[in-house]
Amino acid sequence: WSRTATKVDGVLEVGGVRLPDLVAEHGSAAYVLDEVDFRSRARAFRDGFAGIDVYYAGKAFLCTEVARWVEQEGLHLDVCTAGELAVAERARFPMERVELHGNNKTPAELRRALELGVGRIVVDSFHEITRLGELVAETGRTARVMVRVTAGVEAHTHEYIATAHEDQKFGFSISSGDALAAVRQIRETPGLELRGLHSHIGSQIFDTAGFEVAARRVLALHQQVAEETGVQLPELDLGGGFGIAYTTQDDPAEPARLATEMTAIVRDECAARGLEVPRLSIEPGRAIVGPSMCTVYEVGTVKAVELDGGAVRTYVSVDGGMSDNIRTALYDADYSCTLASRRSDAPVLLSRVVGKHCEAGDIVVKDEFLPGDVAAGDLIAVPATGAYCRSMASNYNHALRPPVVAVREGRSRVLVRRETLEDLLATDLG
Numbered sequence: 001w002s003r004t005a006t007k008v009d010g011v012l013e014v015g016g017v018r019l020p021d022l023v024a025e026h027g028s029a030a031y032v033l034d035e036v037d038f039r040s041r042a043r044a045f046r047d048g049f050a051g052i053d054v055y056y057a058g059k060a061f062l063c064t065e066v067a068r069w070v071e072q073e074g075l076h077l078d079v080c081t082a083g084e085l086a087v088a089e090r091a092r093f094p095m096e097r098v099e100l101h102g103n104n105k106t107p108a109e110l111r112r113a114l115e116l117g118v119g120r121i122v123v124d125s126f127h128e129i130t131r132l133g134e135l136v137a138e139t140g141r142t143a144r145v146m147v148r149v150t151a152g153v154e155a156h157t158h159e160y161i162a163t164a165h166e167d168q169k170f171g172f173s174i175s176s177g178d179a180l181a182a183v184r185q186i187r188e189t190p191g192l193e194l195r196g197l198h199s200h201i202g203s204q205i206f207d208t209a210g211f212e213v214a215a216r217r218v219l220a221l222h223q224q225v226a227e228e229t230g231v232q233l234p235e236l237d238l239g240g241g242f243g244i245a246y247t248t249q250d251d252p253a254e255p256a257r258l259a260t261e262m263t264a265i266v267r268d269e270c271a272a273r274g275l276e277v278p279r280l281s282i283e284p285g286r287a288i289v290g291p292s293m294c295t296v297y298e299v300g301t302v303k304a305v306e307l308d309g310g311a312v313r314t315y316v317s318v319d320g321g322m323s324d325n326i327r328t329a330l331y332d333a334d335y336s337c338t339l340a341s342r343r344s345d346a347p348v349l350l351s352r353v354v355g356k357h358c359e360a361g362d363i364v365v366k367d368e369f370l371p372g373d374v375a376a377g378d379l380i381a382v383p384a385t386g387a388y389c390r391s392m393a394s395n396y397n398h399a400l401r402p403p404v405v406a407v408r409e410g411r412s413r414v415l416v417r418r419e420t421l422e423d424l425l426a427t428d429l430g
């Protein structure tokens with residue numbers, strides 16, 4: 001739950017706003033964004049990682065107002081499409097603090113990034129280096145680039161595989177020599193200024209062991225580049241991926257501790273290799289916005305289903321589902337939830353919160369113990385839906401995507417409005 005979430009006599013309040021009041025005003029389902037929580041997490045990264053540039057990964061969740069908060073809290077911004085870049089532009093985000101990612105940026109996206117003067121372009125393929133070289137020649141602009149490298153480390157939720165094969169689409173392999181070849185190609189391309197190497201090993205990671213193996217391998221390449229060129233690259237980006245708690249089982253590290261561990265790893269490795277410590281950057285998305293949002297739904301129907309062996313599971317259907325949170329269906333993600341609109345002393349029952357879409361996999365919360373008297377009209381709130389829920393939401397079954405409502409000090413404000421049938425029909429030319 002976000003920091004200001006509290007239950008008063010069974011009614012959940014976030015940012016001083018009672019969720020039944022919020023639903024009465026803005027409707028259900030709705031994403032509820034705790035502004036104080038978001039800002040304090042952004043600040044915890046900025047202060048914890050002092051001297052390190054913190055790029056907020058907009059793919060986790062981005063809208064114009066959130067881009068402003070990111071700017072105001074002193075963070076940088078990672079975008080990966082023309083769409084995310086357009087939001088940054090509308091928020092008047094300082095473009096020198098923006099980094100553009102992507103394994104298949106279009107020529108139009110690269111051109112726009114050059115026109116706007118984004119601070120860093122992270123290149124991901126030989127084709128792209130050639131394309132960017134042509135565009136800088138054509139536009140007379142220059143580009144500061146980072147090279148995305150694959151360190152051969154694949155991080156999973158609770159473990160990492162240091163010998164993982166590199167069979168995926170991102171980055172230049174260090175072990176095959178592609179990464180060094182990319183560095184050479186960039187250095188030979190007029191108008192491209194190589195700033196450093198970039199490594200991102202995965203998402204929802206809980207320990208720094210994967211970062212450590214990746215950092216050591218990337219710094220070995222960094223040293224090779226220094227030896228070959230006689231100059232050290234000034235920067236190093238270690239990507240994002242810091243895990244958050246979705247259920248009480250997860251135990252994420254504080255940003256300050258992550259910073260201490262990660263800088264120690266880089267410092268030691270640089271010392272061992274006789275290198276200066278490059279300027280570091282990181283790109284957290286989930287760890288900032290994930291816990292700041294919850295989703296509130298209204299219950300429509302309740303059904304008891306007998307399981308093999310005689311046990312019963314209560315299916316609680318809500319007015320949303322896989323169109324506003326695909327993560328359970330897509331990644332088998334674990335969420336929890338609570339009755340948010342009233343107190344109940346009824347004994348709890350094993351329950352499953354499901355959506356209203358036309359498939360059985362449309363599950364929001366796989367298992368939760370909810371009061372046995374949950375009924376139509378009750379509100380259910382699901383915490384930690386800030387990252388990769390609204391940003392991955394769809395119009396499946398022509399569902400209307402819910403609004404994002406920011407709450408703070410007893411007031412609510414719509415940041416992204418609810419979609420309407422007119423919105424849906426607008427792109428259908430009839």
Ligand code: LLP
Pocket residue numbers: 057059060078101200202203204239240241242283284285286287327331387388
């Ligand atoms: N930097 C790069 C280059 C990335 O690819 C990503 C995430 C991030 C930073 C931010 O990672 P974070 O700190 O948010 O973990 N849809 C999936 C997650 C996909 C992550 C993609 N890249 C999910 O819902 O779990």
